[in-house]
Amino acid sequence: xxxxxxxxxxxxxxxxxxxxxxxxxxxxxxxxxxxxxxxxxxxxxxxxxxxxxx
Amino acid sequence: xxxxxxxxxxxxxxxxxxxxxxxxxxxxxxxxxxxxxxxxxxxxxxxxxxxxxxxxxxxxxxxxxxxxxxxxxxxxxxxxxxxxxxxxxxxxxxxxxxxxxxxxxxxxxxxxxxxxxxxxxxxxxxxxxxxxxxxxxxxxxxxxxxxxxxxxxxxxxxxxxxxxxxxxxxxxxxxxxxxxxxxxxxxxxxxxxxxxxxxxxxxxxxxxxxxxxxxxxxxxxxxxxxxxxxxxxxxxxxxxxxxxxxxxxxxxxxxxxxxxxxxxxxxxxxxxxxxxxxxxxxxxxxxxxxxxxxxxxxxxxxxxxxxxxxxxxxxxxxxxxxxxxxxxx
Numbered sequence: 583x584x585x586x587x588x589x590x591x592x593x594x595x596x597x598x599x600x601x602x603x604x605x606x607x608x609x610x611x612x613x614x615x616x617x618x619x620x621x622x623x624x625x626x627x628x629x630x631x632x633x634x635x636x
Numbered sequence: 637x638x639x640x641x642x643x644x645x646x647x648x649x650x651x652x653x654x655x656x657x658x659x660x661x662x663x664x665x666x667x668x669x670x671x672x673x674x675x676x677x678x679x680x681x682x683x684x685x686x687x688x689x690x691x692x693x694x695x696x697x698x699x700x701x702x703x704x705x706x707x708x709x710x711x712x713x714x715x716x717x718x719x720x721x722x723x724x725x726x727x728x729x730x731x732x733x734x735x736x737x738x739x740x741x742x743x744x745x746x747x748x749x750x751x752x753x754x755x756x757x758x759x760x761x762x763x764x765x766x767x768x769x770x771x772x773x774x775x776x777x778x779x780x781x782x783x784x785x786x787x788x789x790x791x792x793x794x795x796x797x798x799x800x801x802x803x804x805x806x807x808x809x810x811x812x813x814x815x816x817x818x819x820x821x822x823x824x825x826x827x828x829x830x831x832x833x834x835x836x837x838x839x840x841x842x843x844x845x846x847x848x849x850x851x852x853x854x855x856x857x858x859x860x861x862x863x864x865x866x867x868x869x870x871x872x873x874x875x876x877x878x879x880x881x882x883x884x885x886x887x888x889x890x891x892x893x894x895x896x897x898x899x900x901x902x903x904x905x906x907x908x909x910x911x912x913x914x915x916x917x918x919x920x921x922x923x924x925x926x927x928x929x930x931x932x933x934x935x936x937x938x939x940x941x942x943x944x945x946x947x948x949x950x951x952x953x954x955x956x957x958x959x960x961x962x963x964x965x
Contacts (some may be wrong), residue, residue: 602801603801604908619880620877620906620910
């Protein structure tokens with residue numbers, strides 16, 4: 583995710599993404615949700631919709 | 637950094653010449669013969685590493701004008717030809733359509749069957765083995781990101797923007813305390829290792845030097861620009877998961893949050909970088925330069941192959957001898 587955004591927890595606290603562009607977890611397996619930690623590769627997750635939908 | 641100790645006739649000739657003000661006669665014995673196994677050629681990898689280092693920080697007491705001395709460039713060029721031929725043997729060509737570069741990179745990484753250095757370090761390594769791993773890695777990590785930065789002025793448009801986005805993060809967004817090379821110093825200090833740039837080069841075997849020589853070769857030869865960004869993509873795409881394991885291994889051995897921050901940071905950062913590198917950098921570059929698509933895959937394959945050689949070397953060494961390395965004092 584790139585651009586002007588702010589991440590918040592369900593209770594509304596701001597999450598520091600650590601950098602201007604972040605990768606969000608879509609597979610549900612990340613240990614650092616909502617951020618991606620690359621675990622989708624172990625879980626064999628494939629996003630529907632092709633490469634550009636990420 | 638001091639000049640390293642030579643390991644054969646070529647590195648001896650180069651290191652001897654650098655000890656004199658430039659220009660000074662530099663004659664190198666001609667090299668030929670097979671290039672398979674060149675990743676373990678101590679003399680060649682050290683000579684090449686020394687030539688390249690003139691483009692980074694140089695050496696204490698060495699005339700900086702050696703950087704562009706025609707005689708040294710000629711030596712480097714001859715060594716590079718052999719190293720490149722060896723890399724092409726290690727990394728056979730992969731044909732790919734330009735549009736398919738990001739997915740081909742993902743397939744390449746998924747099919748990588750290199751040895752699990754990360755698994756060993758996470759679960760089994762002794763503190764001394766972890767220290768050796770870190771000392772070896774310091775040859776690259778104390779100049780982390782620098783070799784890929786050679787690509788910046790060679791790119792344009794979206795591919796350039798993508799590389800900048802990754803590199804800015806590598807350099808801590810301009811904050812020295814977040815620079816990855818500085819975070820690595822925290823790891824080294826926590827393990828009571830010397831964090832002076834280049835301190836462990838004399839104890840680094842050829843394969844450790846080859847890790848950096850691969851990127852320097854791709855970075856300093858504009859004709860290998862596609863390979864440079866493919867290398868970076870493979871680096872980033874195989875980073876998050878191993879770094880989590882390295883961090884867990886260091887925690888198991890008593891490392892605190894400062895010690896493990898380098899690894900923890902890479903878990904998060906490289907999950908982002910791998911997307912940028914595969915899609916925006918390599919995908920974007922392949923759209924700009926369709927003819928370079930297979931070069932990108934070559935760089936990625938070479939990265940994985942040399943890393944696998946490094947992993948095999950360390951795991952093999954630990955299996956056969958528990959003693960720490962001490963090539964030279």
